[in-house]
Amino acid sequence: MSIEIKAPTFPESVADGSIATWHKQVGEAVTRDEPLVDIETDKVVLEVVAPADGVLKEILKPEGDTVLSDEVVALFEEGAAAAPSAAAPADAPVEQSSQDLKVSPAARKMLEEKGIDAAAVTGTGKGGVITKEDVVNYTPAAAAKAAPAATAAVAKAAPAAVEVPAGERVEKRVAMTRLRKRIAERLLEATHTTAMLTTFNEVNMKPVMDLRSQYKDLFEKSHNGTRLGFMGFFVKAACEALKRFPAVNASIDGDDVVYHGYQDVGVAVSTEKGLVVPVLRDAENMSMAKIEEKIREYGLRAKDGKLSMEDMTGGTFTITNGGVFGSLLSTPILNPPQTAILGMHKIQDRPMAVNGEVVIQPMMYLALSYDHRLVDGKDAVQFLVAIKDLIEDPARILLEV
Incomplete structure (x- = not known):
């Protein structure tokens, strides 16, 4: 059938x-x-x-x-x-010339991108077909060790075609993926259609780090293995700050301003294919454990390419954490039609003046990019200060003060 x-x-x-x-x-x-x-x-x-x-x-x-x-x-x-015919005899070694090699379309594409000679790769698919996994697992040393005598003879002649003479200037042209093209379009749209401005501040992470160190083991045990990270604190702080400054949680639709009575917070996740932004819906009603659990779930699904359209649709505010890659300071780009995005950065020990004395403190730079057409500088600065105050005194997140 x-x-x-x-x-x-x-x-x-x-x-x-x-x-x-x-x-x-x-x-x-x-x-x-x-x-x-x-x-x-x-x-x-x-x-x-x-x-x-x-x-x-x-x-x-x-x-x-x-x-x-x-x-x-x-x-x-x-x-x-x-x-x-698709299956080769178990006792018959596969000996084929480079012209007769069976290569799957996905494997052929990857071979071309990596500049690997198909004759140097041993096919493990049915009938000796070279699969995508064979190319991913291919290493010159392993291939030389595992290849039979006939394949070794072909591989011996292959380097002349793939070796690059010293001083040779190599270029490779690869078509953009649809996802990368869409990301490029969105970034250009944000820079061309918004009056984007960025304001900065810094936050002392010691109170949150101390709280996390004190309760991380108990938190993980009480919430079925969910780990207590920093992102949960920033999501909760952002939700509280968004309630105080509705314009930061709004969007522009033509000549209208749409004020959202909920906080759907997008969390930027980096993948091999590009940046994706899954959304924590009704984040203001989620517990710290639920936020951390959902972020971990999104991260794993993004890595495996399992995020759905629904996961990334909507969002009223976005948080991106370049600090995990070592970024000390950056200006994040808006995610239209949202009017603001919060950038977190690397935690770095710096000398700070505390009560007239120089003290080494774990500090993080925060950046808030916003659409100046809707959000005034005063509101943007006070919004960022509100997040700073909440993070430096985490009890205020619980008390909502």
Whole structure:
């Protein structure tokens, strides 16, 4: 029984997608819920899985093709067995010339990007097919050790084609991914359509660090392994500050100002494909443990490419933490249509004047970028000072004072 494999239903904000990677090839056996293909959109990479046990019968949309919502991308044969020709005899070594090598489309693309000769990679797929995983796991030393004599002869001649003479200027041209292009468009949109300005302050992290050191073990034990981090404090402080300064939590829609009576806080997460901003919905009603749990969940899902459109839709305010990468100071760019974004930075010991004495304190620079069309400088500065006061006296977060 043939089944049509269709692209997911895209939301209204996403016009189309493109085929990123086929995980299975025609004639290859597939089990139920096993990934078939990744479809990349402007916001996320969507995974299409097998509807049942069977065989991939035909690929209608190869890698790189553009697909529309619910468009048929492949045909699937339910209950069928893999073609006998797809499997190589267990006792027969695979000896093929570079012209006869079987390479999956995803693996071929990666080989070209990395400049690796296909003949130097040992295929572990059915019939000796070189898969994407083979290319990822490929190292010259391992290949030289594992390759049989016939492959070693080919590999011996290959370096002349891939070695670069001393002083050679190498360039590589790679097409932008849809996600990276969308990020570029959003950044340009923010700089071209907003009157963006940044104000700075610094916060003493010692009170939060002391509180965290005192309760982190008990917190983790009481909340099923959820760790107490710094982001939870900043999300709670931001929610309290947003209540005091509604303009920072608002957005501009044409000639109207939309004031949001809730705090949906986006948390910027860096992935290999680019920056994504999943949203903590109704963050003002979430406990510290729930915030930390949700941020960890988003981080893991972002790493695996499992974030959904719904996870990243909306948001009234954003927090980004460049400090995890060592950034000491930066000016974050707005996430339209939001009117403000808070930038956290590296915690660094610095000499500070305390009661007339020089004391070494763990300090962090904070940056608030805001749209000056809606948020006045006074409100922006007082908003940032409110966050500073709440972080330097964490009890005020609990008491909401």
